[in-house]
Amino acid sequence: MKPTKAFNRSLWAFHMNSGSCNGCEIEIVAAITPRYDPERFGIKLVGSPKHADLLLVTGPVVGKMKDRLVRVYEQMPDPKVVMCVGTCGISGGVFYDSYNLAGPVDQVVPVDVYVVGCPPRPEAIIHGVVTALAKLERIEGGEH
């Protein structure tokens, strides 16, 4: 991917667990460790949604987490992109018939990038982040 004019800062991501099994979290953390090391490019996880450009959501959004997900989304400054990591956030996955789901994620907040897999590999997550970065640039460049 070639950085365009709109590329003006590094991408910071906030991760939110909306009731996942933890598999996707582990792969997200594995993706930022030395083997892959996206921090070279300024991509890192931050501790507050107010600092983030990218929201990584994992899990199928259980009842209790719905409002919190919306709140986290609203706290992020514009422009922002949302990436749904893992099959259970995309469709419910193995949890599809649970009585406690408010999801999938795109029923709660708008999703820009979907990364499939249960859990996706770190490479897939990084590819998703790159796709999200391209989208963010398009938004910043005035396109939609």
Added chain:
Amino acid sequence: MSEKSAKKAPYIVPIGPTHPALKEPVMFNFEMEGEVIKDVDFAPGQTHRGIEWMGMRRNPIQIVHLTDRICGICGVSHTFAFARAVEQIAGIEVPERGDYIRTILAEFERIQSHLLWAGVAAHELGFDSLLHLTWRVREQSMDVIENLTGNRVNYGIVQVGGVRRDIVPEQHKIIEDCLSTYEGLLSKLVTLFLEDRSIHMRCRDTGVLSKEDALGLCTVGPTARASGVNVDLRQDYPYAAYGDLDITAILPDQHMGETRGDVYDRIVVRLLEVGQSCGIIRQCLDQMPSGPVTAEAKLAKLLAICKKAQGEAIGRVEAPRGECFHYVRMDGKEAPANWKVKASSYSNLMSWIPMLRGEQIADIPIIVASIDPCLSCTDRVAVIRGRSRSVLTKEDLHRLSVEKTRRIQS
């Protein structure tokens, strides 16, 4: 929230439930007096997905993929415990080789889980280079797991009746390579963790859990062992291949000469268990008999056997965090009539209360992480002092912890 805003009354610090790292969100309420924690309470259950309810509507062969996803780190343990319960009800005899392969996988899971935990603990102390070191070496066990099972996480390899894939001779080499790397690395990791001055200062006598409390609160796994309780299902009630192997529970006094039940002892136990797991896998590879790996490879036949099964059973295995317990009752239908899971972290959560009482706010992250609930669930902290409210984020808490490390170093 109790508004005890009289002059000196403790103020309440709620933490959570959302947090950017690892496992389940948990909500904490700390009652503080200055920097010191007076009392603490917590509310788990924020990510309730109703897994057992869903399981009671699926058949055992489908359920194993659900049990994989109870917890992404304990993928083998839950499925293993569930499968053992169903096998007992249905009278399925797992072939010996299947048992050995299950044991090897369970031990690899323990290795990767303990390394993961060690990295998280280092991070909570502000020692990020150590986090990156442990996570880098952890990748090698992930590679082996991927080679053996086809997946890095949620392996999907354990099935009722055995396992779904054999370990072929060509794979022995990568397992051997991985084991010898770890055995070589372990002494380095032990030196880094146990001889580092700041880790020693932050963890010694922090978050102490006495043996009485550990027993009284029914803690399990490394948390209990670090307090000197000699429990390990692999030694006490051997299952799978553990009966043939030589296993004794790892207790801190074997290495340190004493047991204090603090965070430091929990690091000792987990690090030594990595070495122990390497030894167990070695023994398994040497002794593994040949033969089939599953009692019934045809899923349709397996399902027919399960459908006829009637009765109840429990399956217990020693997961990386302690005993993982599954109760299943089948009454001749496709789906189990009853299914109850008690995960190891569930048994350990209550031990947070005696550990945290009397400690400082900056010690919360490392103490909470020390029982390995896979989390630092400290996303938003609202400090309420009288009427005014200031909000701490997970970063603030982490910063407090790092500052404390710096302070005691200087």
